[in-house]
Every structure is written in C-alpha cells, then in structure tokens.
Amino acid sequence: xMQEQIYSYNQLxxxxxxxxxxxxxxxxxxxxxxxxxxxxxxxxxxxxxxARLSGYVRLWEAKRVNATPLLKIIHETPSTAVVDADSALxxxxxxxxxxxxxxxxxxxxxxxxxxxxxxxxxxxAAHAMMALENDMIGISMTNASPLVxxxxxxxxxxxxxxxxxxxxxxxxxxxxxDLATTTAANGKLEILQRKNENAPIGWVQDAxxxxxxxxxxxxxGGALLPLGGDREHGSHKGYALGAVVDIFSAxxxxxxxxxxxxxxxxxxxxxxKQPGKGIGHFFGAMRVDAFRPAADxxxxxxxxxxxxxxxxxxxxxxxxxxxxxxxxxxxxxREKGIxxxxxxIEDMKxxxxxxxxxx
Amino acid sequence: xMQEQIYSYNQLxxxxxxxxxxxxxxxxxxxxxxxxxxxxxxxxxxxxxxARLSGYVRLWEAKRVNATPLLKIIHETPSTAVVDADSALxxxxxxxxxxxxxxxxxxxxxxxxxxxxxxxxxxxAAHAMMALENDMIGISMTNASPLVxxxxxxxxxxxxxxxxxxxxxxxxxxxxxDLATTTAANGKLEILQRKNENAPIGWVQDAxxxxxxxxxxxxxGGALLPLGGDREHGSHKGYALGAVVDIFSAxxxxxxxxxxxxxxxxxxxxxxKQPGKGIGHFFGAMRVDAFRPAADxxxxxxxxxxxxxxxxxxxxxxxxxxxxxxxxxxxxxREKGIxxxxxxIEDMKxxxxxxxxxx
Numbered sequence: 001x002m003q004e005q006i007y008s009y010n011q012l013x014x015x016x017x018x019x020x021x022x023x024x025x026x027x028x029x030x031x032x033x034x035x036x037x038x039x040x041x042x043x044x045x046x047x048x049x050x051a052r053l054s055g056y057v058r059l060w061e062a063k064r065v066n067a068t069p070l071l072k073i074i075h076e077t078p079s080t081a082v083v084d085a086d087s088a089l090x091x092x093x094x095x096x097x098x099x100x101x102x103x104x105x106x107x108x109x110x111x112x113x114x115x116x117x118x119x120x121x122x123x124x125a126a127h128a129m130m131a132l133e134n135d136m137i138g139i140s141m142t143n144a145s146p147l148v149x150x151x152x153x154x155x156x157x158x159x160x161x162x163x164x165x166x167x168x169x170x171x172x173x174x175x176x177x178d179l180a181t182t183t184a185a186n187g188k189l190e191i192l193q194r195k196n197e198n199a200p201i202g203w204v205q206d207a208x209x210x211x212x213x214x215x216x217x218x219x220x221g222g223a224l225l226p227l228g229g230d231r232e233h234g235s236h237k238g239y240a241l242g243a244v245v246d247i248f249s250a251x252x253x254x255x256x257x258x259x260x261x262x263x264x265x266x267x268x269x270x271x272x273k274q275p276g277k278g279i280g281h282f283f284g285a286m287r288v289d290a291f292r293p294a295a296d297x298x299x300x301x302x303x304x305x306x307x308x309x310x311x312x313x314x315x316x317x318x319x320x321x322x323x324x325x326x327x328x329x330x331x332x333x334r335e336k337g338i339x340x341x342x343x344x345i346e347d348m349k350x351x352x353x354x355x356x357x358x359x
Numbered sequence: 360x361m362q363e364q365i366y367s368y369n370q371l372x373x374x375x376x377x378x379x380x381x382x383x384x385x386x387x388x389x390x391x392x393x394x395x396x397x398x399x400x401x402x403x404x405x406x407x408x409x410a411r412l413s414g415y416v417r418l419w420e421a422k423r424v425n426a427t428p429l430l431k432i433i434h435e436t437p438s439t440a441v442v443d444a445d446s447a448l449x450x451x452x453x454x455x456x457x458x459x460x461x462x463x464x465x466x467x468x469x470x471x472x473x474x475x476x477x478x479x480x481x482x483x484a485a486h487a488m489m490a491l492e493n494d495m496i497g498i499s500m501t502n503a504s505p506l507v508x509x510x511x512x513x514x515x516x517x518x519x520x521x522x523x524x525x526x527x528x529x530x531x532x533x534x535x536x537d538l539a540t541t542t543a544a545n546g547k548l549e550i551l552q553r554k555n556e557n558a559p560i561g562w563v564q565d566a567x568x569x570x571x572x573x574x575x576x577x578x579x580g581g582a583l584l585p586l587g588g589d590r591e592h593g594s595h596k597g598y599a600l601g602a603v604v605d606i607f608s609a610x611x612x613x614x615x616x617x618x619x620x621x622x623x624x625x626x627x628x629x630x631x632k633q634p635g636k637g638i639g640h641f642f643g644a645m646r647v648d649a650f651r652p653a654a655d656x657x658x659x660x661x662x663x664x665x666x667x668x669x670x671x672x673x674x675x676x677x678x679x680x681x682x683x684x685x686x687x688x689x690x691x692x693r694e695k696g697i698x699x700x701x702x703x704i705e706d707m708k709x710x711x712x713x714x715x716x717x718x
Contacts, residue, residue: 075650075651077467077468077469077646077649078437078438078466078467078468079437079438079467079468079469079649080468080469080645080646080649080650082650082651107437108436108437108438108467109436109437109438109439109471110436110438110439110469110471112468112469112645112649114650137606149673150667150670150678151678151679152672152673152676152677152678152679153667153670153671153672153673153676153678154671154672154673155670155671157666157667157670165599165603167603167606167610175602175606177596177599177600177602177603179593179595179596179599179600180596181596182593183587183592183593184593200591200592202592203592209673209674227586227587227593227596227597228542228586228587228592229592232559233542233559233561233562233587233588233592234538234541234542234543234586236538236679236681237536237538237539237540237586238586239681240524240536240538240681241536241538241600243534243536243667243681244524244526244536246663247496247526247534247660247663251526251656251659251660251663252645252647252650252651252656253650253651254651254655254659257659257663258663258666258667259666275659275662276659286439286471286611287436287439288611290436290438290439290471291434291439291441291473291611291612292434292441292611292612292613296613297610297611300610300613300616300634300635301606301610303634304605304606304610304616304617307516307617307618308509308512308516308602308617311509311512311514311516312512312513312514313511313512313513314508314511314512314513314567314568315568317511317512318511319509319510319511319512320510320511320595322595322598322599322602
C-alpha cells in the first residue's frame, strides 16, 4: 500500500504548469493558475490544492472550462467593473479581476469587480492577498454549488461561500482572514470521511433537518450548516453572510446563484435552471492611503496585531491573528515540502500518463 | 408596580426629538438622531432604541458627546472619505457619512467612508438602509467597547461589532442582514438577565475561559463569544469578522480600536490608552447599475428572495429572508404602538422632568 509522500513545491509547480499547458492554457495563464492552485497546498488548505487538479481537467474535458478564454470587462464605472470570464478557470479569472480592482483603486481609491461565467477559483486568499503588495486591503469572495441549508430549511440553497479580507501591516505580517460562511468548510468534512470519524454536532444536518454527526450525510440528502450551526447559536447570521457572498458574486455580475450554481465535479449534472452564466466571484481593493497615510495605518496595524498576539491566553493556548497558522504552514512546506495522500498521488500519476507529463 | 405600556411611534418621536433639542442639538440633527434611534424600537431591537436615550444624555453630560458638532471630511478620494465626527452622536454621524458614501457612489459607482471621533450609532441597519431608495446596496458597520474574547483568549478585545448589508429588490421587500459578529448580541443577554434565565452554552465564557450559562457573567470578568462559540464550531471566524469591522471602522479612520474603544455607559472610566479618537464606523454604498442595469439586478433579487422563501422548510418552520422579522415587527408596531418596559418608562419620565419635556 502506498504511503503519504513529500514533494517539493517546485516539483508540484512544474507538473501542474505542464498539465495546464497540456489542456491548452497559454503559458502565462498556466503559470497564474498554478500559482493560485498551489497556494492552497502551501497554506495547508489541502482540499483546494493539487488534489483538485484532475477535477479541473475533467471540467475542461466536459467543455465547461475554456482553456483559451477571452476575459473581458463588459460594464464599468471608475470604481467598478463586471468581468465576463468566458468560462475560464476561476484560477485565471480571479487574478484578472483582482488586477482590474487594483487598477481602479490606484485611480479612484477603491475598485470593486464582480465576475460572471467563471469556474471554481481555488482559495479566496490567493486573490485577496494580491492587494497587499500595493498597500491595499484586498477582499475576495465566491459563490459555490449548493451544500448548505439556510436556517429552518432542509434544502441546500447556498455554497460554502467563503470571504477573505487581507490587510497589510508594517513590520508585522499581514492580517489574512479567509473563512467559509459555514460552521466547517467541506474540506474539513472530507478529512473526517477519510479518517472514518464523526463530525461534531453543529456541522451538518440530515435530510430531515435533524442534527447529525455523520460525516457522509451530504451523500444521503443532508446539508452543511451555516456558521453558528443552529438558530440559538446564530446560524441565521452565517446564512446571511453566505447570502451576501452569493448576491455580490452572482447577482451583481449575472452569474448563476443560490441552488443553481454549477457543481465542481464534472460528472454531476448541471442544475436544470440557469438564471445566469457560470459561477460568480466578487473582488475588492481599497488603497489604504485613500483613507489615511499608509505609514500611519500600518503602524496602527502593527500595534493592533501585537495587542491580539499578547492578549491574555486561555490556559496554554496561544491567541492567533487571522492568517498566522497558514503563514506558518507555508514557511514549513516551502522548506520541508508538501505531503500528499496516496489517492492524490495516484490521481496525479494517471493525469501525467494521459498527458505525457512526468511527476 | 408599573406594567409594560404601549406608546405610539409619534409620541416617542416627539419626546425624543425634544430631549435631543434640550441638550442643544440643532433641530435637523435632533430629527435625524430621533429617526435613527427609534428605528431600533420599530424593528424590535429594543436594546438599541429609546431605552438608551438617557445613556446618550449622560454621555453629553460627561462632555463625551458634542451636541453641536462640526462634522467634516478630513481626507478623500473620488470613492473614499474619512469623516471626523467632532464627538457627535453616532446617530448623527452615521447618516452624515452615509450621505457622503451615497454621493460618491452617484459619481464613481461606489462610496466608502470611515468615521473617527464618533459615538454609539444605534442599529447598523438604520444607516445601511439609506442606500436602498437610491437603488444602491448599503453597508454599515461599527466598532464598540470590548465585551468579546477572541478564540483562545480570556481578555475582552473586541466589541460585538455589527455588520449590516442592505440590498434593494423590485417587487419583493429588500434584503437586510444586520448582525452582531458574536453568537448573540449583548441585548439578547440583557433580556435573559431581566428574566433571570440562563444563557445557552456557546454565548459566554467565565473569567477563566470556561464555558458558562450565567447571563450575568460579563459583570464577573466573563466575556461574550465570537459567532461560532468555540474553535470546533468556528469561533475563529466570528473573531475574524469582528476584527475586520474594527479595522475598517477604526484603523482606516484613526479612531480607537480593539480594547481601547470608549464604553457606552458614561460612568465607566475611559480606557487608559487612546490610540485614536472616539469610536469608529465604516459605511459603503454601491450603485447597483455600476454593475448591471438596475432592473435586471432587481428582477434577479426578486427571484432570489422568492427562491429562499419557498425553500423546503424544516417541519412547520418558515424559511426567512434576512430582514423579514424586523420588517414584520415594524409593520406591527407602526400600527399597534411600541411596548416599553416599566424601567424604560421610569427612565424617560426622569429625563422628561429634568428637561421639562412631557412624555
């Protein structure tokens, strides 16, 4: 039986870029898609990284991903734009749209871009963090296929709809909050499935809306729960946040929304109704010095971050600032390599054989 | 013993306006402050309405509220501004800043305004909803004095830091999500205190960070918990959202942040450190037609809203769209009046005697 194996970032980078080129992506887009996809592996969000590479390829095989898209702005004002991603990989559409937002922020202080006709875009942080080097706050969100039941419902109406906000500091590392608007992201549930373990109460419900600890319940008609878990613990707030992500990503752009967002697995049939095009994202960039001198803001951010790092901890715990665990993971994995599960390696080997690329 | 009594909106309006005028507010500002304050009573957020009127007056008596402020923009770009509220009532600063955001959105598509040197601004929805009549999405958030312990901490570092997003529709009523970034808002805890009831697990912790059901635990060194409740249920997400509100409201404006936000009760001493000025808010306005024709967007919003209203319910429950309960409450209270608790009526009578205003 195969064991978990360690690969260097460069090994995975070369392989992934070649696969994207093999399906027809122009080299610059293959490079962008590779950087975004593997940022998940570096940051420890293993569910959203190279483990999904074969899934993206299957979407291309199903003609749902266009490897040579013509991305274009179809509507704009000085501070806003809507981008038609022409069925691009979301891994490509995200950076394109984020660049538009950053350019607009340079001109008028902030930029806000909603994207239609796209596909899964990897981790939200990969896009929002592009703002940081420009001394801007970056915002990134996306809708996703329906796995989540709103409060008081047994119907899956929303995706895990993540939000990322990235904020630059001076000498401290940036604040990077990247969160699914559910109690737990689907990736966390998949880890429990592989380990054959139960989910905590508050993560999922069964097909009848009863509380459940079955990590496989989504395959049996169950649903993920909005952040909060149940009404008494504020699930209506998680539901509202997921709804805002859907509205900004899809209703502002003209993408599919709510239960009609196309599924990631290519074998899952498309929803019968298509109120818009593809899936939707939303990006924002705010120039810090559109509000205050950047040096003043970043000095205060350092003070803010140190205040939280030094807040009185609960027992032996350490108070974390959003982004700390992922940055520590990235440091470690850049140095020691990225461990991959046997199933992921097998999948990559099959991909490599199909396209004549050596891992 | 006095019973709960019903007052008409107009009775409370006239009384409140006269009190604000009695402390020196110019009439237009008194009218604005009254509208914002009482919108909480209309919408059923009783903790943030007229029950707080005497608290605002005490802040004025303590010279922390300036009844004749000179509100001004101290920094701006085409899509952004920072407003110095000159120690105004937040009830006045909020609408001023929201108007700036709306004007900027008219010009360049969106407007984003961060406010320093302000005070408590009532309910977040009162401000965000100003965008609706302009076919804009409205966003409103504020920091607040520290009651919330971040994940893995026993120190109160953040306020309940609410976020409101208001979205216009066509024939359906608007989507209005207004949520504290904690499991439960402090007002909910106050209701339990009055009823002498326990809080559910996940709302608060004690001074040592142990889970607690004591609704009075904040007076004993305890803290409210971020949305999610504990790490396993995503409290790091609620903490991150509350942090984003603090950063947008205070670090972008130059207001006080984190544990240094001034307390609402005038008798609580000011924090020893004052890294900025007053408390901070953040407002946004996005013109819908800066993205898509407003009619297309609003038609899709109607479809979105009806989709959720008709989602398969859990048993006899009804699936709600954010804003539904508050709107229903407003309809009811405009028609039947607003019930006030004896303690609130007593407080108002004392205020009325002090300033020679009849209730």
